[in-house]
Amino acid sequence: MSQQSYDLVVIGSGTAANVIAFNCRKAGWSVAIIDHRPFGGTCALRGCDPKKMLIAATEVIDGFTRMGAIGTVQGELHIDWAALQRHKRSFTDPVPGHREQAYAKQGIDAYHGRARFSGRNTITVGDRTLHAKHIAIAAGAEPVWLPIEGAEHLVLSDDFLNLESLPRRIVLVGGGYIGFEFAHIAARAGAEVSIFNRGAQPLAGFDPDLVGLLVERTRALGVAVHLGYEVKALCKRGDGFEVEAQGPDGRLVVDADMVIHSGGRAPALEALDLDAAGIAHDHGRLTLDKTFRSTSHPAVYAAGDASGGPLPLTPVAALEAHAVVDNLLHDKHVTVDYTGIPSAVFTLPVLARVGLLEAEARAQGLRFKLSHANVPGWFTARRVNESCYGYKVLVEEGSDRILGAHLIGPEAAEVINLFGFAMRSGLGAAAIRRATFAYPTAASDIESMLP
Numbered sequence: 001m002s003q004q005s006y007d008l009v010v011i012g013s014g015t016a017a018n019v020i021a022f023n024c025r026k027a028g029w030s031v032a033i034i035d036h037r038p039f040g041g042t043c044a045l046r047g048c049d050p051k052k053m054l055i056a057a058t059e060v061i062d063g064f065t066r067m068g069a070i071g072t073v074q075g076e077l078h079i080d081w082a083a084l085q086r087h088k089r090s091f092t093d094p095v096p097g098h099r100e101q102a103y104a105k106q107g108i109d110a111y112h113g114r115a116r117f118s119g120r121n122t123i124t125v126g127d128r129t130l131h132a133k134h135i136a137i138a139a140g141a142e143p144v145w146l147p148i149e150g151a152e153h154l155v156l157s158d159d160f161l162n163l164e165s166l167p168r169r170i171v172l173v174g175g176g177y178i179g180f181e182f183a184h185i186a187a188r189a190g191a192e193v194s195i196f197n198r199g200a201q202p203l204a205g206f207d208p209d210l211v212g213l214l215v216e217r218t219r220a221l222g223v224a225v226h227l228g229y230e231v232k233a234l235c236k237r238g239d240g241f242e243v244e245a246q247g248p249d250g251r252l253v254v255d256a257d258m259v260i261h262s263g264g265r266a267p268a269l270e271a272l273d274l275d276a277a278g279i280a281h282d283h284g285r286l287t288l289d290k291t292f293r294s295t296s297h298p299a300v301y302a303a304g305d306a307s308g309g310p311l312p313l314t315p316v317a318a319l320e321a322h323a324v325v326d327n328l329l330h331d332k333h334v335t336v337d338y339t340g341i342p343s344a345v346f347t348l349p350v351l352a353r354v355g356l357l358e359a360e361a362r363a364q365g366l367r368f369k370l371s372h373a374n375v376p377g378w379f380t381a382r383r384v385n386e387s388c389y390g391y392k393v394l395v396e397e398g399s400d401r402i403l404g405a406h407l408i409g410p411e412a413a414e415v416i417n418l419f420g421f422a423m424r425s426g427l428g429a430a431a432i433r434r435a436t437f438a439y440p441t442a443a444s445d446i447e448s449m450l451p
């Protein structure tokens with residue numbers, strides 16, 4: 001067994017890992033990076049990017065359906081799933097090779113294999129042992145285990161994004177980001193889709209009023225959305241499955257050709273054997289201080305989904321990783337300010353959020369003005385015959401601070417960034433009112449959304 005020593009060993013090769021590895025290498029440190037899957041991480045290979053490549057075709061179907069409903073376009077349109085997969089792979093396939101070349105160019109040693117701690121400062125990967133002065137855990141997240149009889153039949157989000165052909169009947173177990181995004185893709189590509197969500201409100205982190213609009217719009221798309229239903233069992237029946245769920249009206253059974261896990265993800269820590277290095281953890285989460293440093297092992301930091309932070313999203317992985325870089329290289333005590341970080345559910349239309357929910361602001365005892373409306377009659381929605389356009393904006397009384405903004409509708413994923421930018425820059429509602437946006441753009445609606 002060979003042993004090699006490094007200033008820094010980074011576990012993972014996704015967004016967080018890359019920020020840490022490249023920056024520390026640039027500062028002259030010897031760096032190793034390890035991944036047991038192709039280099040590139042979730043966002044580029046199995047998450048945000050491949051998903052949005054698939055959505056590119058569903059946007060065409062959505063636009064055609066909306067404009068077709070008023071007779072402005074006519075004919076038949078369908079998605080060629082195999083061709084769409086080729087389109088997606090044209091982006092994803094080159095990623096691991098490019099990453100590997102970039103590591104070699106920068107002098108970062110890249111190891112393929114599963115990393116496991118074998119001592120306080122040693123990590124085993126295959127038949128090698130790496131000795132690390134510092135360690136960054138950027139191992140991301142993995143689907144949580146679901147207590148479902150027959151759970152071994154569940155297909156993961158990675159598999160869905162790689163499907164060569166689309167099954168006819170698809171069930172999504174969980175009505176969160178993945179459940180809704182995949183339902184919108186699959187339904188527009190021609191599948192019969194059902195979503196089961198345990199709680200009565202799906203997409204729990206989003207404004208309930210706007211989620212209600214999305215549920216309505218999703219049902220209008222032909223997706224069966226079962227709320228308050230927990231999937232309990234999957235039984236193999238011929239080539240397909242019988243999905244059994246329990247809910248407010250008792251037992252519900254649905255037939256499916258494929259059942260997809262969309263029931264949540266958690267930090268991927270299990271395979272690391274944290275105890276071998278004395279790295280503290282609790283209920284599947286690393287025990288970190290605010291600077292992302294292990295409370296029990298000062299040479300260990302974590303960032304991204306593995307840190308178990310409040311927002312397991314790509315831009316947050318990068319933000320946390322930059323803080324870790326500062327803390328590693330300059331022995332600083334940098335923390336992350338999560339104010340004004342937007343998040344979007346890439347359904348069509350998009351649902352987006354930044355800042356506090358109305359309920360959170362009330363729970364904090366804040367005094368605020370609120371504007372909330374459904375505005376399908378506004379130009380932005382009417383132009384594209386979109387029936388679903390709504391917003392909710394919270395502005396603090398006295399300070400004029402934007403506390404939160406919630407949007408559903410055309411271009412919501414772009415417009416939410418402006419609210420986020422204003423919040424992170426400390427710009428109040430008055431500054432937004434003073435801004436002049438190009439017209440006619442969705443951003444030019446912002447002024448009318450302010451309370």
Ligand SMILES: Cc1cc2nc3c(=O)[nH]c(=O)nc-3n(C[C@H](O)[C@H](O)[C@H](O)COP(=O)(O)OP(=O)(O)OC[C@H]3O[C@@H](n4cnc5c(N)ncnc54)[C@H](O)[C@@H]3O)c2cc1C
Nearest residue numbers: 012014015016036041042047115139140304305312313314
């Ligand atoms: C289907 C899907 C869609 C998503 N869409 C969006 C989106 O639109 N926008 C958004 O902001 N976020 C999205 N996310 C979330 C986003 O992908 C993650 O927040 C982000 O990729 C986290 O980056 P990371 O660097 O922390 O981890 P990752 O990119 O997950 O990288 C971790 C890497 O560590 C490796 N690893 C784990 N354990 C070990 C080990 N023991 N040894 C070696 N290697 C190991 C893994 O193989 C993985 O490649 C999506 C996620 C999914 C699943």
Ligand SMILES: NC(=O)c1ccc[n+]([C@@H]2O[C@H](COP(=O)([O-])OP(=O)(O)OC[C@H]3O[C@@H](n4cnc5c(N)ncnc54)[C@H](O)[C@@H]3O)[C@@H](O)[C@H]2O)c1
Nearest residue numbers: 174175176177178196197198230231262263264265312344
């Ligand atoms: N657009 C984006 O930014 C984006 C997209 C996809 C994923 N992600 C990331 O990936 C993470 C995981 O996404 P996700 O959609 O899997 O999780 P999620 O946490 O968003 O939603 C999971 C849902 O599944 C439900 N559930 C769990 N078990 C169930 C069961 N047996 N029956 C019925 N419902 C059940 C839960 O109640 C919950 O509503 C997200 O938290 C997010 O960080 C982000």
